[in-house]
Amino acid sequence: MIEIKNLHARVDDKEILKGLSLTIPNGEVHAIMGPNGAGKSTLANVISGKDGYEITEGDILFHGQSVLEMEPEERAHLGLFLAFQYPVEIPGVNSMTFLRTALNAKRKANGEAELDGAEFLRIVKTAMKNLKIKDDFLKRSVNVGFSGGEKKRFEILQMQVLSPTFAVLDETDSGLDIDALKVVAEGVNMLRDPSRSFLVITHYQRLLDYIEPDVVHILADGKIQKTGDKNLALELEEKGYDAVIGDAA
Amino acid sequence: MPAMSNDTYGSKEATSGDYQYGFATDIEMEYAPKGLNEDIIRFISAKKNEPEWMLEWRLKSYKIWKSKAEPKWAMVDYPPIDFNDIYYYAAPKSQEDGPKSLDEVDPELLRTYEKLGIPLHEQEILAGVAVDAVFDSVSVATTFKDKLAEAGVIFCPISEAIQEHPELIQKYLGSVVPQTDNAYAALNGAVFTDGSFVYIPEGVRCPMELSTYFRINALNTGQFERTLIIADKGSYVSYLEGCTAPMRDENQLHAAVVELVALDDAEIKYSTVQNWYPGNEEGKGGIYNFVTKRADCIGKNSKVTWIQVETGSAITWKYPSCILTGDGSSGKFLSVAVTRLKQQADTGSKMIHIGKNTKSTIISKGISAERGENTYRGRVAVMNSAKGARNYTQCDSMLIGNNCAAHTVPYIDVKTSDAQVEHEATTSKISEEQMFYLRQRGMTEEDAVSMIVNGFAKDVLQELPMEFAVEAQKLLGITLENSVG
Ligand SMILES: Nc1ncnc2c1ncn2[C@@H]1O[C@H](COP(=O)(O)OP(=O)(O)OP(=O)(O)O)[C@@H](O)[C@H]1O
Ligand SMILES: [Mg+2]
Numbered sequence: 001m002i003e004i005k006n007l008h009a010r011v012d013d014k015e016i017l018k019g020l021s022l023t024i025p026n027g028e029v030h031a032i033m034g035p036n037g038a039g040k041s042t043l044a045n046v047i048s049g050k051d052g053y054e055i056t057e058g059d060i061l062f063h064g065q066s067v068l069e070m071e072p073e074e075r076a077h078l079g080l081f082l083a084f085q086y087p088v089e090i091p092g093v094n095s096m097t098f099l100r101t102a103l104n105a106k107r108k109a110n111g112e113a114e115l116d117g118a119e120f121l122r123i124v125k126t127a128m129k130n131l132k133i134k135d136d137f138l139k140r141s142v143n144v145g146f147s148g149g150e151k152k153r154f155e156i157l158q159m160q161v162l163s164p165t166f167a168v169l170d171e172t173d174s175g176l177d178i179d180a181l182k183v184v185a186e187g188v189n190m191l192r193d194p195s196r197s198f199l200v201i202t203h204y205q206r207l208l209d210y211i212e213p214d215v216v217h218i219l220a221d222g223k224i225q226k227t228g229d230k231n232l233a234l235e236l237e238e239k240g241y242d243a244v245i246g247d248a249a
Numbered sequence: 250m251p252a253m254s255n256d257t258y259g260s261k262e263a264t265s266g267d268y269q270y271g272f273a274t275d276i277e278m279e280y281a282p283k284g285l286n287e288d289i290i291r292f293i294s295a296k297k298n299e300p301e302w303m304l305e306w307r308l309k310s311y312k313i314w315k316s317k318a319e320p321k322w323a324m325v326d327y328p329p330i331d332f333n334d335i336y337y338y339a340a341p342k343s344q345e346d347g348p349k350s351l352d353e354v355d356p357e358l359l360r361t362y363e364k365l366g367i368p369l370h371e372q373e374i375l376a377g378v379a380v381d382a383v384f385d386s387v388s389v390a391t392t393f394k395d396k397l398a399e400a401g402v403i404f405c406p407i408s409e410a411i412q413e414h415p416e417l418i419q420k421y422l423g424s425v426v427p428q429t430d431n432a433y434a435a436l437n438g439a440v441f442t443d444g445s446f447v448y449i450p451e452g453v454r455c456p457m458e459l460s461t462y463f464r465i466n467a468l469n470t471g472q473f474e475r476t477l478i479i480a481d482k483g484s485y486v487s488y489l490e491g492c493t494a495p496m497r498d499e500n501q502l503h504a505a506v507v508e509l510v511a512l513d514d515a516e517i518k519y520s521t522v523q524n525w526y527p528g529n530e531e532g533k534g535g536i537y538n539f540v541t542k543r544a545d546c547i548g549k550n551s552k553v554t555w556i557q558v559e560t561g562s563a564i565t566w567k568y569p570s571c572i573l574t575g576d577g578s579s580g581k582f583l584s585v586a587v588t589r590l591k592q593q594a595d596t597g598s599k600m601i602h603i604g605k606n607t608k609s610t611i612i613s614k615g616i617s618a619e620r621g622e623n624t625y626r627g628r629v630a631v632m633n634s635a636k637g638a639r640n641y642t643q644c645d646s647m648l649i650g651n652n653c654a655a656h657t658v659p660y661i662d663v664k665t666s667d668a669q670v671e672h673e674a675t676t677s678k679i680s681e682e683q684m685f686y687l688r689q690r691g692m693t694e695e696d697a698v699s700m701i702v703n704g705f706a707k708d709v710l711q712e713l714p715m716e717f718a719v720e721a722q723k724l725l726g727i728t729l730e731n732s733v734g
Contacts, residue, residue, distance in 0.1 A: 092705055
């Protein structure tokens, strides 16, 4: 369960999150929609502990524990995963090595034994099959020269391998063709279970046909302006932000 | 775009790292008196039981040295060296009669090498690697000598080669780096004390990696090693050197000369992992690493590769080079140089194309952190005779933080019209976005930096012999561990 309470966050003296509250119980998928510049990625970054944001008020609780003072890697070890809107290139670093280092770092932090090559390979191969990723793909450097769609697919692969308890997906659907969208959505749905929750950030109602959310929020001007069920996304698609949330858009 | 996308990582204050090899060995030593003069040279020569011709050669070097000023063109800054305040000979007393069989090596020395991760007991050693261990001025042990001898390979301290293989020494010593080359080379010629000698006979593929491990221990002592490797026709050898020194507040001088000779169709791969003590964050102490390394590809289609991973030394002045004399010969220089604390490195390569259709490749990866200064200095010269010569040079610099610097100084000098010479250079920084991405995936700040830096240096690291590639990766990680945060 993740609870965000009256969160205020600034960048360079500009307030971007202005009192945002949101609770996602275990097992639920919440979607966030909102106009460009509303603060969606900022929220994802602040939850994950990225440097450069000043939290002036409020709190973020992860399974009842405040994470505000934790380093990004500590939050990751607790089971938080962020699928990036813009996955980052790491030249010269083999994707397989990267995945293995990430998984073992998490296991080590949680007092589990590091996986040997064979065990690790089994996990990765399964995830690759799920996401229809070709074998030689992971020999390439992390995100270097990946197409937009490949980058997003690789994010979901990482999510499957790291098996988080709470995942934030920041516009994972942007740039995906229709087949890839289905594959990725399926990759998310496979992980849905009562102990796991998701926050799915998207601009398009279409994604929510494949990943059915329990709750839909509209974020604008640094706050949740409206909350509803999946029909809210349909209404938004039909009428636009102005009509649904008025001035805040 | 997301927040902070253009920000770079690592601009915070530097901290000094722990240098894990900084211990000193307490062992009874024999020294020649401090200072440099003809008597000292005669003393060294006598200690090594050298023939008259060797002494003459040394004295000639000394005369040349006296007439030469230290090179000043490098982008490094240090107070004048008092050459009379240095010991030119320091040897563990127990080793007075030169290297013995391993059973007779002083246990204190064996322990020292063990602590350095270089066990000299053959049964414990990395399988397939023969080691020559040089402690201050003498070689203390050479392993696997017998096995190598079966293949006809000579691998021994150079002092021994002077006794046992004078014809090879007289023919090749100074043939690649003449005594007149530069002041440090002349100095080395006068006072060199030990180093390794390798001869691979015609058609022999050396059955194991050869490696020399240099350790400077004694205070105020210079290490002047001399290495000579000769690969006869159609032979192959891969050689690796490693270096460490204790942490001391005084600077110590290391002025080595390495000469490689490759005959027709021969190939030499020379790898260095240099981790001399770098000094502290204020620039106090550390090794002055003033080294002349050069290969002569005299044979047709011969091949030499220099690979270096340089993380240590207060000052590095070093340009492993290839003279491509033989037609169709090729030279490669692959380098990763890290400067942090207040380290200064001026390093690169010279490729001199003389023969027809000669080829050279230079890949230099400079990493600067804290207040480190990193200069790539290279020269590609294509003589009129070198028809069809080709060179490719790539210099990449990575900066961590805002107080370090990287410079690239390529000289290109082409005298024939059909040569092809390419030069590429990039400068990059570790971005906040990269750091956040890796940390979000659970890696610590140190592991993230290590991963990014190793990725940056991959083109070079992957060329190292397997056993050492892993070590080198770890070394890069450990070296930069304290440069972050
Ligand atoms: N470092 C920064 N300095 C100044 N403003 C910033 C910084 N980072 C983000 N912002 C601003 O904060 C606001 C929210 O940005 P954010 O990336 O969270 O939007 P978003 O909702 O994810 O938009 P999109 O749908 O386009 O991805 C934007 O107006 C953006 O310009
Ligand atoms: Mg966004």
